[in-house]
Amino acid sequence: MLEKFSKWKQAFHTEEEKQYDRNLDLSRIPKHVAIIMDGNGRWASNRGLPRIAGHREGMKNVNKIVRAANALQVEALTLYAFSTENWMRPKAEVDFLLSLPERYLKSELPTLIKENVQVRIMGTKEELPVHTIRAVDEAIEKTKHNTGLILNFALNYGSRFEMAEAMKQIAFKVESGELRAEDINEDVIGAHLMSCQLKDPDLLIRTSGEIRLSNFMLWQLAYSEFWFTPVLWPDFNENHFREAIATYQNRGRRYGGL
């Protein structure tokens, strides 16, 4: 397994990208990092544990990366916590997943407040259980004046639903005369997405070796750097986070230009 991983890693990373332990250029830290926190179930099954043990371990790991991002003065960190597709999982697993926000906030909200972190949610909140909504609303309210890292949890989020809703809102505005069809452009669409108050992610990280977007921020990731790692989310640590940023800094971004 280890040999397979190191072959994969060599194939995947160019020579300069392996020097990630070099100091990061603090003037070129990605402003917005998005993470698909994948591999929790596999982490658990590799240990003969139930899947929810992996989700619980994954939740503990959130803190490690929030702290690392805050220390590097990342402006926004979007974490894909629950997708619209997750509702199809067994009820017991969904119920456990939807208990994690309150578990996490119960233990971490005082620290987040102290560390000047601002908690936000991106997704369709109304469909969540009341206990989940109550926990996230309290965190949003108690951190709304903080000016440090924006910790944005994608919760009951799906990019295609988000884009369909944006198009619907825009169509209603055209019908009502608030907008003209000829005025619809990329900025208008972006302004109607759930992420409209955030810049597009500069860097997307996905753990567990899956190389897919899984209906996550499809519009917003158009010009983002992608960094995929076989490391499972519960094992993803500050070193891996710094490696992703070092790789990001080593790649020139062209936005389609030369």
Ligand SMILES: CCc1cc(N2CCCCCC2)n2ncc(-c3ccc(F)cc3)c2n1
């Ligand atoms: C609702 C599903 C879910 C799953 C989950 N996992 C499980 C899957 C991914 C790995 C991380 C642990 N986490 N971890 C933190 C939260 C959280 C969400 C909102 C909030 F305001 C505060 C914390 C979370 N939420």
